[in-house]
Amino acid sequence: MAEYDRLAGIKGRFVRWLRYEPRAEGDVMTLDADEVGEVVEQLQYAVDTILRQRQELHEYRLEVRRLNMQINRATR
Numbered sequence: 001m002a003e004y005d006r007l008a009g010i011k012g013r014f015v016r017w018l019r020y021e022p023r024a025e026g027d028v029m030t031l032d033a034d035e036v037g038e039v040v041e042q043l044q045y046a047v048d049t050i051l052r053q054r055q056e057l058h059e060y061r062l063e064v065r066r067l068n069m070q071i072n073r074a075t076r
Contacts, residue, residue: 007049010042 020029031039 003049007046010046013042 017029022028
C-alpha cells in the first residue's frame with residue numbers, strides 16, 4: 001500500500017504542475033537543481049514500478065493460462 005500511496009503522491013504533484021497557471025504576465029514556474037533531481041528520481045521510481053508490475057502481471061497471466069490448461073485436461 002505504501003508503494004501505491006507514493007505513486008499517487010507523485011501523480012498528484014505532476015497534475016498540479018500540469019495545471020499551473022501564471023498569476024501575472026511573464027510568471028513562470030521554476031525548479032531549482034534539487035527539485036529537478038527529485039522530479040527525475042520520482043519519474044524513474046514510477047517507471048520502474050510500472051515496468052515491474054507489468055512483468056508481474058504477465059507472469060500471473062501465464063500461470064493462469066497454464067492452470068486453465070491443466071484444468072481442461074483433467075476434466076476431459
